[in-house]
Amino acid sequence: MPPKTPVPEPNPPLTPAMFHVLLALAGDDLHGYAILKEVELRTGGEVKLSTGTLYGIIKRLLNDGLVIERRERPAAHDDERRRYYRLTPQGREVAAAEAERLEKVVALARSRHLLKRTQPA
Amino acid sequence: MFGRMKPSIKPAEAGADLSAVAASMIREFPNDYPEGADLKVDVTPLKTELTRDAKPTMLFLLAAAGFVLLIACANVANLNLARMVRRERELGVRTAMGANRVRLFRQLLTESSLLALLGGALGLLLATGGLQLLAAYVARFTPRAREVHIDLTVLLFTLGVALFVSVLTGTAPAVARRENLITTLKEGGSQSTLGTARGKIRSALIVAQVAVSFLLLIGAGLTVRSLINLQHVDPGFRPENVLTIQLSLDFSRYTTNEKTLSFFDSFLEKVQALPGVTSVAAAGDFPLDKSPAFNNQYDIEGQQGTDTGKPIAEFNVISPGYLQVLGIPLLSGRDFDRRDRPESTKVAIITQAVAQRHWHNQDPVGRRISFDNGKTWTEIVGVIGDVHEHGLDLPTNDFIYVPFAQYPQNGPALIARTQGDPMAVARTVVQRLYEVDPNQPAGRIQSLEQYRADSIAAPRLTANLLGLFALLALAIAAAGIGGVMALAVSQRTHEIGVRMAIGARPAEIVRMILSQGMGLALVGVIIGVASAFALTRAVKSFLFGVTPNDPATFLAVAAVLAAAALAACYLPARRAAQVDPLRALRTD
Numbered sequence: 001m002p003p004k005t006p007v008p009e010p011n012p013p014l015t016p017a018m019f020h021v022l023l024a025l026a027g028d029d030l031h032g033y034a035i036l037k038e039v040e041l042r043t044g045g046e047v048k049l050s051t052g053t054l055y056g057i058i059k060r061l062l063n064d065g066l067v068i069e070r071r072e073r074p075a076a077h078d079d080e081r082r083r084y085y086r087l088t089p090q091g092r093e094v095a096a097a098e099a100e101r102l103e104k105v106v107a108l109a110r111s112r113h114l115l116k117r118t119q120p121a
Numbered sequence: 122m123f124g125r126m127k128p129s130i131k132p133a134e135a136g137a138d139l140s141a142v143a144a145s146m147i148r149e150f151p152n153d154y155p156e157g158a159d160l161k162v163d164v165t166p167l168k169t170e171l172t173r174d175a176k177p178t179m180l181f182l183l184a185a186a187g188f189v190l191l192i193a194c195a196n197v198a199n200l201n202l203a204r205m206v207r208r209e210r211e212l213g214v215r216t217a218m219g220a221n222r223v224r225l226f227r228q229l230l231t232e233s234s235l236l237a238l239l240g241g242a243l244g245l246l247l248a249t250g251g252l253q254l255l256a257a258y259v260a261r262f263t264p265r266a267r268e269v270h271i272d273l274t275v276l277l278f279t280l281g282v283a284l285f286v287s288v289l290t291g292t293a294p295a296v297a298r299r300e301n302l303i304t305t306l307k308e309g310g311s312q313s314t315l316g317t318a319r320g321k322i323r324s325a326l327i328v329a330q331v332a333v334s335f336l337l338l339i340g341a342g343l344t345v346r347s348l349i350n351l352q353h354v355d356p357g358f359r360p361e362n363v364l365t366i367q368l369s370l371d372f373s374r375y376t377t378n379e380k381t382l383s384f385f386d387s388f389l390e391k392v393q394a395l396p397g398v399t400s401v402a403a404a405g406d407f408p409l410d411k412s413p414a415f416n417n418q419y420d421i422e423g424q425q426g427t428d429t430g431k432p433i434a435e436f437n438v439i440s441p442g443y444l445q446v447l448g449i450p451l452l453s454g455r456d457f458d459r460r461d462r463p464e465s466t467k468v469a470i471i472t473q474a475v476a477q478r479h480w481h482n483q484d485p486v487g488r489r490i491s492f493d494n495g496k497t498w499t500e501i502v503g504v505i506g507d508v509h510e511h512g513l514d515l516p517t518n519d520f521i522y523v524p525f526a527q528y529p530q531n532g533p534a535l536i537a538r539t540q541g542d543p544m545a546v547a548r549t550v551v552q553r554l555y556e557v558d559p560n561q562p563a564g565r566i567q568s569l570e571q572y573r574a575d576s577i578a579a580p581r582l583t584a585n586l587l588g589l590f591a592l593l594a595l596a597i598a599a600a601g602i603g604g605v606m607a608l609a610v611s612q613r614t615h616e617i618g619v620r621m622a623i624g625a626r627p628a629e630i631v632r633m634i635l636s637q638g639m640g641l642a643l644v645g646v647i648i649g650v651a652s653a654f655a656l657t658r659a660v661k662s663f664l665f666g667v668t669p670n671d672p673a674t675f676l677a678v679a680a681v682l683a684a685a686a687l688a689a690c691y692l693p694a695r696r697a698a699q700v701d702p703l704r705a706l707r708t709d
Binding site for chain 1: 369405413419436493497527529
């Protein structure tokens with residue numbers, strides 16, 4: 001499905017690390033460290049991003065309009081120095097498109113009996 | 122998510138509805154929403170979102186324009202009053218011929234309406250001319266600037282204001298008109314002394330004009346001082362002669378760090394070899410580039426704390442030469458160099474603020490920090506000066522720089538210090554880019570000086586516009602004072618003649634007229650100071666490095682206003698001093 005609003009690049013490709021960051025932000029607005037923790041937690045420690053890598057990813061996602069820095073401050077008890085990031089509608093569409101693509105790949109792999117366990121989609 | 126609300130629905134109601142929907146979704150699909158996740162629905166009208174930055178400035182300028190209008194009204198009302206003095210006899214005759222108050226009032230209103238409408242039309246003509254300038258100005262605040270145009274609403278607003286002004290300025294003299302027909306006809310026009318009611322209105326109008334001018338001048342003075350302060354901020358880097366080119370590498374082709382690094386190694390080498398280029402570097406960010414920032418917490422070896430109490434710094438990824446290109450001073454240790462490769466020890470450079478905050482008076486070079494809760498450590502190799510990264514009016518943030526070679530970026534910028542105009546070598550630099558990769562486009566190309574100028578463009582234009590309004594107000598108020606004093610002198614010719622006949626010297630006459638005019642100006646200034654104290658807090662957000670009640674600005678503005686009032690009163694005063702007593706007495 002083509003995006004309704006124009007994105008900087010048509011069907012921008014996603015690196016796996018970028019996809020994980022988008023997935024992390026699909027749940028809630030997060031600050032840098034929380035993104036690192038979220039990605040590590042959700043992938044069972046398989047994907048570990050460093051601050052330097054995350055910096056590059058966030059910059060790229062910000063420049064491409066897939067995430068924005070949240071303007072309003074989060075809850076009062078939180079550290080106000082932190083910068084929070086939020087998925088944009090475009091970012092959500094791009095992440096969804098990537099998820100669909102992966103789903104098709106998985107379905108293909110399953111049909112070739114490369115996956116032992118089958119799960120309902 | 123975007124949605125159009127039904128006409129009768131308020132944003133808060135829509136927000137409540139959406140929150141209810143969100144809550145029911147969380148209830149129905151508990152597996153899809155993490156437990157305890159704080160999911161909220163924020164509803165912001167699109168209009169608010171689009172005009173958020175512009176609103177305060179525009180309201181501020183609207184208020185200023187309103188003040189100028191007020192002064193102009195007061196002035197026109199005063200002129201009308203003055204004209205009435207000369208027309209006293211004519212109106213008396215009209216009354217004697219049977220015109221009632223209503224008809225006289227209508228006559229005056231017609232005249233002032235005509236004047237106001239002509240003024241409004243002239244203003245619209247000027248506005249059409251100035252619209253382009255205005256749109257360019259507003260574009261700095263809101264993406265909707267291109268929609269600015271003169272439409273029916275604007276025309277109706279202008280018409281409304283013009284009619285309102287005409288009623289205001291036309292009725293004031295009518296209200297102050299004298300009732301006694303016989304005196305009016307007997308006294309005739311020119312020699313009558315000022316009617317008390319009218320004299321009071323006129324004085325009050327002058328005082329109001331001075332007071333409002335004072336307010337506008339204070340506003341202009343404070344914003345101009347802010348601008349000067351901004352221009353004198355030491356940014357921490359040297360913006361002149363620096364070329365910047367934003368790049369966005371195609372990461373479907375630059376899939377590995379090695380490919381990205383090798384691209385930049387050859388690109389930087391080619392640019393460095395250009396005759397007009399003295400130094401070149403790649404960086405994730407450069408100062409004032411307006412790109413959103415990234416910050417994260419880190420640990421200091423030996424000072425590890427809990428998650429919440431950890432130090433936070435912004436990050437930038439820079440190649441060797443970044444400090445040289447931007448002229449950022451290296452205070453301790455070394456710059457990144459060829460030793461810092463992906464496989465070598467992870468290193469970082471910190472800013473002075475970070476060093477002082479965490480190592481106080483000790484040299485942090487050789488100490489270690491961690492970005493992953495102490496699993497791996499990064500050695501500090503250098504300390505550099507603080508940089509105003511996000512704006513000259515914003516405080517410097519804590520910054521940690523890491524080497525580009527250790528953290529290659531897909532979307533960095535190339536920055537180069539040039540010998541002359543940086544834009545002169547831009548084309549050649551882009552040619553070198555195509556030599557390295559013909560399929561890699563260059564992004565935004567701009568001099569760093571231009572970024573700096575852009576960063577203070579909004580305050581500069583606010584100061585310019587407000588300055589223009591204030592000068593206009595000053596001129597109107599000065600002309601108003603001068604006009605009223607001239608009228609007073611012409612009305613008091615006889616009295617002045619008598620004074621001179623009984624021995625008053627010209628200097629005393631000058632002093633008398635001046636003190637009358639300056640008295641009014643002084644009352645205006647006092648009211649102006651009082652209102653300014655009450656109002657300037659509202660402009661605080663537009664100011665930088667100057668307090669809203671800055672004594673120097675207040676004094677300077679009072680002096681300027683007093684000087685203008687003095688100059689405006691001096692001409693009539695001199696004319697008064699030149700009155701020939703013989704002729705003055707004979708004219709009675």
